[in-house]
Amino acid sequence: MQPGRAVSVAAKAVVSEVLQHIFEQYPNIARRAGRHDYDGRLPEVAPRSLDDLAKLRAAVRAQVAGLPATADPELRADLDAALAIAEEEHFCLAVLGQVHPGPRDWLAETDVSVYLRRPYAPLAERVAACAAHLAGLPTFLEQAAGTLGRRLPAGDRMRATEHARAQAVNLPAAVRRLVRDHPEHDSAALAESAAAAATACEDFAKAVAATAPTNALHGPELLGEVLSVSAGVDRPVAELVDEARHEVERVAGALDAVVARLGLGTREEAYARLAGHAATGSVLDSLTAIIARVKDFWVTEDILSVDTSTPLELRAGDDVAGSARVEFAISPPLAEVSQPHLLTVPEPAESAGAGPDSIRGQYLNDPMLEVITLHEVYAGHYAHLEAGLRGGSLVRTCVPWFPAFTEGWAHYVEELAMERGLADGRPEVEVAQLRSALEAATRLLVCLSVHAGRWTFAEAAEQAALICGWSPARAAREVLVVVADPAGAMYTLGKLRIREWRREVAGSPGDLKAFHDGLMRCGSAPLPAALRYCRQTLAGALS
Template identity: 55%
Template structure:
């Protein structure tokens, strides 16, 4: 990589770390421990200055330039254009509640032994001490109104943190009184009150619709992921995907001898884990390693390892969450899969039954998020290893992996596993359809919620929340959007069903790391054009 290109990408990484210290900590930069960002409006001129430098380097790249250089520059550009869209197009120089709350997360200090416990507890204490002032300042940035979906998630997230932080402190004091005492409990209680105040401030705002319109929607997709396909074409593709998945589910239900897909879901709900969810999921992942090794359609790696642990806080966590190892950790740490053990039997029946756990394991572990992070090589630039900015690629790959698993026979002789995969796919495709249709003006909120309830067998209350959530937070729409792009690339490349061709295609995509869809597409093409790429790092 030329020094000018290296400098322009490094400047963007520095910008992200300074403005979002939690991203730096997750990457393994512990000089950012206990650091909270300044609650100031993000300056457009800072973004434009960096964007000008990155675009200048892209403009002078020759056609056969090092693919690693082009991928790093393309990724840096999309980080900045995404930021610019929020600041300039949406008129939101301040972040929403979820991004502020992300900076308030303190669980990472106890994730692994990257430093002696007393040092990590010290950083945790300093972080907690700064939260009341930080959250008080952040809640002053809302301006009296927030998108309705942001209000709901902001209130719930803040209240969950108000419960989880004191629990974390109490458990730490009980387990390690020699390094954690009453002072930590007092700091945690002050943070609890600050989170509750933040939740109240979010709840006091006026809910807004915050719909883009077709032109701004197209601008967002281009800014965030480099997607230049017309919105109408994307919408038609989403509608076709929803119809296709619903038809497959209905046909599968008929083969199972039930009258509708809701009854097929009921068959899954009867297949409860025999033991704990952690134990069941661990066994499934080991079987999946054997399955994918036999299929040989993607290279399996295991540099950092995967720990499967109970959820950080059983009282507030109900989802399986993948936590990637930081590429910059001084002492290599494992990836971690946090798994809930729900007290509510309905959660086990509906979303943690054995067939659903099989698909969760594919998505979160092998060959989904875990393998994606494992496969990104050390020569990939830091921006593609340390800045998890692009759900179109990361969630798109993990969701594509679910489809690939069924294609390669994972559900052979086990039709309920296919029901689980199709159910998850239909729900994800419905979220994409809602996102595109509401923002483009094709559907009103109520119409979209009614349609989603019918398609996914959701209650009216859940359907309404899902619509508000995906309109406000596009990440939920990116599972299917990314999957459809990967599927399209595979077709364009003429990849056959042979294991060798699939392996070459998949390995190339994974090597690009966390990058926008446009950069991953170009990286794949560059890999076909350039036989041997440089291994220069950033």
């Protein structure tokens, strides 16, 4: 075997080893990726092995160190992603002392929607897998509750309690939907298992609520390490705080300029105008039309590619626990039969109306649906994932590990569309996009400032309420959540890095398109890996 060939084989093997580690530790990720040999399987509730993680990290480091400069960009990006995953898993245990996954990681394993929402196998097989999964949840959650300890970060504690209680409602509801859609199927045993699993979720919620809240603040030095390991950002924390503050001020100024153009006095008045742009038809009908229009916009602009091969299916959400979130579920890359990507959106009942205070008026008005389309479909997650799938990587399509890049990209294209004129003559769309950007930038500022000791929780909540117009209750909740889980801060952090990288690209629109397409093709990766991959592919495209 040629030396270069041997290096490639060894590198691919260690990437597969990291992917296998993730599937074993988090079987829900394996199932979503299409590995249905993990159906009905739950992770072992046992302390993570520092030795095993150290060996995994060392193995990936050795392959990265031995990779020649001329190596295939796809292989290099895979190794970079694998190393970032291994480094973070090791860091969480060795430095942060997280011997077990957190409560929301355990709760992620209670999701059984994967068995029922796609016809990847005959219904009887999927129902049997779902039944086995539900039957295992009471013991699994009881064991998982034993790992919680006496104290939890306040935001994790709050969200895990809510999640567990929501699952206590959602699991029986999923079975009822199955009975409704397939009345010929005998689901009595499944309903019994779902009821027992729901009780187990309630008990887990009680166990989480019984812990004491803690602030779990890092301080500036550890915060810098966390950002370096989790997002690949190595800048001084003080510099990042200043950058976040400047972004908040920039977006707030742009929003106030639109408010003035509208002849209004306050941002709240501008927000209220959005509710007047809620169509009378269904959310799905409005969204379908908006998606087509936004795709045409990008095709005309020709600064990024929106080519897709796997279809996108829109579905109305029916989460009886009241979740109003929009959810994008990828087509499982490892599925034997290709499945569509799924975008699930809330569809309020007609009786709910579309008034200013309704879900439709507040969150699903047409300007907001346009921003959602940019973020979730064109040219955010759907277009990004489709481009990544063309690269053939498994680790960069199967493992949703890097929100700083994936969410940063989706947030970046919201802003890019405004720059390119999507909202020309439609100031309400500008208001919707800038409102979203202001809230995202505030989350970044809050996360950095609280962890760095610049603000107390109370000061952060007061500032967030002032900047975003949130109620005191919502501001307090937002602060608790983003401090405990920085994923919400990654939207703006990633956007700022991509905006900065773009300054390296000068010249024709063709250069800009090559830059954007290079980033999109990288898939899910740490920020430095995405930049390296983009530079390599950009050099090839422009040579």
